[in-house]
Amino acid sequence: MDRLHSLEESLPSSPLHWKRFRVHFAIIIFLLFIPAFVKSIYVIDLLIVCNVWAVFLSSWDLLTGYTGQISFGHSLFIGGGAYTAGFLSFYLGVPFWVTIPLGGCVAAILGFGLGMPALRLKGPYLALATFAASAVLHGLSAVFWEYSGGEDGLYGVAPLTRDYVVKYYWSVILMVLCSGFLLFLVNSQYGLILKSIREDESGAEASGINVTKYKVLTFVMSGFLAGVAGAFYGHAQMHVGTDLLSLHLSIMVVLMSVAGGMGTIVGPIVAGYLLILLNEWLRVIEVVRVLIYSFSVVLILLFIPKGIVPTIISGVEALINKMKFQSGS
């Protein structure tokens, strides 16, 4: 009985306990207070972009970081959601509170469409298939240029609001809801299943897990969230263009997420803020901006391959352990 009791005591507490999210809550409160002391429209607009990118990146992390389904085609979902909202708003005058969820739904359907054939593919083959799928949508936008606006895209998508501060708060709500949902998901028992699929699909199947179901479901959820964020972005910018369907966007999503720390949800979000802000800050030296930005990303990947957030966390943990050891001795 003593043995059982000591075993129970050493069991980890629930990963969903609110105390584990104290830093997250503090960051949200900080984000909520930003408009109180930042009056620059340019900075607020930049933070809106960061908030939307946080959803792009964290939704990719669910699919690739957690479930191991390597995707180089996240622009399929982002652009799919954005163009759905753009078409509905531009041609039919549908309000944003309808177009944004519908954008998510269309991207979820695209996720299902991509997830089914992707079940037969793994590793680089899956990456190529996702890349090819996103290229199809990009190609379609060129074929039907009369409707899509071709390379220029659609200008005149209805704005979310004319008030920058309100728009900023909308973006914070989007980011908090989406990333909060993802954090809940990956820390729940569902997250264990996703991780087991990433680690070893045969092992997961031998454990009784319906790998097919969970892989397709993850494609659908990741697609939905990226689509919602894409649709929001279209309304926020009052424009949807082929940049939202481009390979460049997909690659940036992969790079930023890996730099932040795959399989953490928070890592890609943090990297999104840091790298987008770095990119903007470097505009003061425009000639060498791309060079310095790319070099910074390479350095991160080279020296902290685990990613920014996991490296910071393990560094802080090591420091705390050292301090405990020293105070103990």
Place this chain on the structure above:
Amino acid sequence: MDALLQVEGLAKRFGGLDAVFDLDFTVEAGEIMGMIGPNGAGKTTVFNLLTGFLEPTKGDITFKGENIVNRKPNQIVDRGISRTFQIVRPFLNMTVLENVLVPLQAPKNRKVNKGRMENQRRAAGLLEQVELADKMLLLAADLSHGDLKRLEVARSLAAKPDLLLLDEPFSGLATKEISALSDLIKNLNDDGLTIILIEHKLRELMKLVKRVITLNFGVKIADGTPEEIAKNEAVIEAYLGKGGERFVTS
């Protein structure tokens, strides 16, 4: 006793090679049976066919009265057959505890799912059974080969099987570890769990099992008690070599 598993005319052809050919055998509920044969005899292929990782070319597999051919691996786990792998397949970047928590999310277990803490207690209990409870918060990647073998046993037990298939559980283990795992397998069988073991460590296998079937080139060449198998001319010629009785002496 009732036949828990009935295999009839099972065959698997890879291109021009018959990996398993016209295999028949039954396993009674509560039985512990060994499956032996030289490398490439088709033993692991049989396990893969029984657990849905491969589809048979022909034949029937009846488990608890239901034909399970063409069922997916997870559906077969749900029906009560669980397995370990010859080359271990742990979830390396998950903790030992999390490895055992995964099968507790399978539909069969979810029906009685009582939340994470209860699942953790159950997983810790299983890890205690395989003497890994002290390492439950370590990453599986940090375990020794012997520990990983025991972790696989715990993971397959978490799926609450009626039939447990163990593919070379003793390979790569030290004598002491084999002895501990052997005791665990015996206890599980004493508790009523039906077990089929593939094993090349024949001395240990023969001590454990009541019956052995022998495969050679995908064909069953013998089926009998360990003593009968040790004396069987076909088995001696194909696998054991002269003096096969040495494997059944205690």
